[in-house]
Amino acid sequence: MVNKKLRADCRKTGGIQRSESFHAVNLMPVIGDNKLCASGILIPSYRNQVAFIDVFDESLPNTNFNWFMSGTSGAGKSVLANSIARSVLDKGGTVAVQDIGDSYKAACSSLGGTYINGESLRFNPFANVTDITLAAERIRDQLCILASPNGLLDEVHESLILEAITESWPQYQQDMRIDHVIEYLKKQQAAITREHSSLIGGRIDEITTLLGKYSTTGIYGKFFNSSEPTLKPDLQFVVTELGDLRKQQDLLSAILFTIMIWNENMMYTTPRSMRKMNIIDEGWKLLGGSSTKIKDFIEEGYRTARRHNGSYGTVTQAIRDKNLSTAALAAYDNSSFKFTCMQDAKSFTTFQKEEPHAFNELEWEMIRKFPPAKKARYSSFLLSVGEFSSFHRLILDPLSDGLFSSKGEDFTYREKRLREGADIKDILFEMADNDAHKRDIIHMLREMQL
Structure with missing residues (x-):
């Protein structure tokens, strides 16, 4: 039995507080959240317990390394997708991104990648064919x-x-x-x-x-008739920005499919020990309509990618986007990892009526409560792997947050300073210095004893 004087001292210092049974149970150290992986991206659980995610980890109940991410503007999905891409590069892997919106431009510049505008893309279906x-x-x-x-x-x-x-x-x-x-x-x-x-x-x-x-x-x-195709086999990190082609939907579909074939060839011709990832951000709604050929191609590619240590990532504005085309639905159905970030309230309500069994009651409620990343200073998401799911946050250091951010003011400032000839590292420190919260964190890190 606890000594009465000790109990009184603990009350004075706040060591003991009254609480409802629900809160007491959830705060007890005997309850452990899913730690997921032994290493990877740090994504603390909603009880602030340590967890990591590595989509290439084979200890999880996943059948492949593919992932599908959905979230409305301001949910922090660009930051999360950039973090996944960087984790592959950190392991010596290759990453190819097809984007509409310049969400990966700063990261590409900082990490020494190759940035290609859609208008400058050139292909030849017969180039590099040996058999x-x-x-x-x-x-x-x-x-x-x-x-x-x-x-x-x-x-x-x-x-x-x-x-x-x-x-x-x-x-x-x-x-x-x-x-x-x-x-x-x-x-x-x-x-x-x-x-x-x-x-x-x-x-x-x-x-x-x-x-x-x-x-x-x-x-x-x-x-499609170039003697020197733009995409080379030696590119480790390549970002293709397709925003200029949005109004030419037939051309955009053709280019996306062509890039997918190039990525598939890269996966099959590089060493299996090397991690390979292809990310399509915001492009699925424009790819293929009801084409069964594209659907079959995606299903085959997504199923066989694991054998070659490959991963396909899909990023959309809403979880309902998976139903916009057969291509998007095939990508969703063949992805073991589902990242569900903050959703648009109206669209999410419609989705619940359309697919009421997509989430359980608690998951529906929690997803609705996800805060905007800008306000909370972290990305909130539900991670589903196979039949298991858990809630997590992604909290980045100030420099990575500035690098991956797709917020209008952050993007405008980065582009302005880059045009002025500033180095990306200096720009990120400037962005952190302009934010009081980030400035305090940077100061604290500099003062920390190692």
Whole structure:
């Protein structure tokens, strides 16, 4: 039994306080939250207990290394996604990001990455191909998506395109262009019509018309017929900003799919010991509509990525975005890790009516209470791995917070100072110095005895 005088002293110093049973139980040290991983990104639980997340950790109940993140503006999802990307780079891995909104521009500059504007992207479906028997079907799929992003081509169209690729390759090889596919089909149209039917011959007119805008003389020809593709195999960290292409949805879908193929090739041709991650931020709603070919490609790629130590990450504005296209739904269904950040209240209420069993009662309530990252100075999120879920916060140091922030004032200040020629490290210290809270933390860290 506790001595009465000791009990009185503890009361005076605040060591003992009255509380409701619910709070007492939750604060007892005998209750332990899920620690998740032994190392990785520090994400304290809602009881302020230590937890780490590493999407490549195989001790968790995950079937793959893929992740899906949703959150409205101001939820802190850009900070969280940047942190995941940096954790891969810290392990010597490679990261490729396709973004709409410049959320990764500062991190790319600071970490020595390659930043590519969408307008300057150049591709060639036939570049870097060494064995056409292995690559032909992937090139066929790519040309099918170029011709019809919504997946309106049938098996006959696909067979004709595949024949044009395999028959033209021996003559042109890596110098081959989309023009050569069109040229072959036009030359063979009469023979195909005689051998089969005028109906099948008519399919060639459809293919050549649809692919025409991607030929060297077409409106999008400059993007897909380059002798020097922009994306190189030696890029460790590359960010592709596609915001300039938002109004050209067919072109954007084609470019996103082409980049996905490039990323898949990178995963398959680099050592399996190396971590590889591909992140698409805000682009899924514009990719593919109802195309079953893109859906099948994503499902296959997401399932096989783990064998090559690869991870696909998806970032959207709301969890409802997973239902905007077959591509987005395939990405969601094939991701073991789900990060659910603060949601738009109206959209989240609609989602609850549409899918009432997506979360349990406590999870619905807690997600609604997530504060804006700017106000709370941390990102709040529900992490679901397989059948297990837990609530966490991401609290960054002032410099990382400034580097990863996509807030309007932070982005504007960084861009202004970069144009003036300032170093990114100096800019981050300036941003911290302009915030009283961050300034105090920096001062405390500098005074800390090591």
